[in-house]
Amino acid sequence: MLTNQMVQILVFVILTIMTLGGGLGVVSSRNLFHSALFLVLSLVGVVGYYALLDAGFLAVVQLLIYVGAIAVLILFAIMLSRGLMARRQHQRNEQWWIAALVVLLVFVVLLVVLGQVDWPVADEQALLSPNVSVGQLGQVLLGPYMIPFEVISVLLLAALVGAIILARET
Amino acid sequence: MGIPLYWWLAVAAALFCLGLYGALSRKNAIGVLLGIELMLNAVNINLVVFWRYITPQALTGQIFAMFVIGIAAAEAAAGLAIIIAAYRQRDTVVVDELDMMHW
Structure with missing residues (x-):
């Protein structure tokens, strides 16, 4: 028997796998074309997030503008400079490990700080009836x-x- | 709401950090742009989450998210045009080699 909350959490987990998996593909893929396709996966995950947050209009806007326009624009730009992509194998610069270290540090600090803040979450009644x-x-x-x-x-x-x-x- | 606020913020922080890593470590200018798009999306998730959890009766969060999407569209158009112009002139999109303004 699935409760409403369990379904929400299940959807959240699936969307998180899509979004963060897509993001990981964007930054780690060797072929830039694959990177752009992973970006589309990540953006569709964000569309799902907006729908889960009851922001239906934003979900449609995100799908139209990001997935429909910006992603296609990026794919066009990659194909216009494609001859170069095939020749070059190394996609990361020499400072990538410093960048990884700094980013990991930023992530840990963010998690700790976000956990310590006492967020003024709205009361139960207001949460149940958002203005959509x-x-x-x-x-x-x-x-x-x-x-x-x-x-x-x-x-x-x-x-x-x-x-x-x-x-x-x- | 079934999902704690902290989970959302953690996911957005993770997406932001992935984008930051992409923007810092990519050699290719288009790869840097992809990282920036990820960061903008992470910020947008945060805006919508704060709207939903803290001020669900107001409309400010959604309006701001829409403005961010508009800025992102302008940024992508201008950025890709600059990359294509640079590729025409210098036959490269590797950021280390685009040093016309450096001496």
């Missing part, structure tokens, strides 16, 4: 958050125009 309304999200985005929203639109436009100018043949 997409309509309100849109209203807030065009109400109190309108200026940041417009700024990010301009930023995205500037980045895309800049990308076209940088990457076109001269």
Whole structure:
């Protein structure tokens, strides 16, 4: 007999294996193309996390923008410079072991610090009824958050125009 | 909520550290970019988790996560364009060899 909580934990474990396994593949794979495919696996795991956290809209946005757009963009960039990939075998630089040491240290410190903080978790009633309304999200985005929203639109436009100018043949 | 807050934070920290290792240890510029994408995703998980566990009635966490996704899209587009331009000019995407601004 499976309770609701056991199902949640099972889903969480599967998603964690996907996300962290994909992340491990991204940083350890020798072939960069495989790295990018592992990134897709990891990003799909994050989509599952958002769904598990009741953020359905964000899950769809993540799937569309990350998996649909950014991952494909990266795959295109890898294929455009592919001739080079085949020649070079070493993907890691000489300082990789220092990086591994520092990162391991950062991870341990993060785990200890995160465990010591007393997080002000909301009460049971509030946790059971989160505000998941997409309509309100849109209203807030065009109400109190309108200026940041417009700024990010301009930023995205500037980045895309800049990308076209940088990457076109001269 | 069946899953303790600490588990989520630990998973996000692990993903962030994997991304940091990738960004620091890769020779290839595209590999560095992949590491940065992992780090951005880890931060996004944290934002959504804090929204869900600490302020579930507010919408701030989801809005911020959406802004981060927008920034990540801009960063990926500009970054890959720079990499492709550098590859055209120098015929390499190895970060150690891209030293035009260094003397």
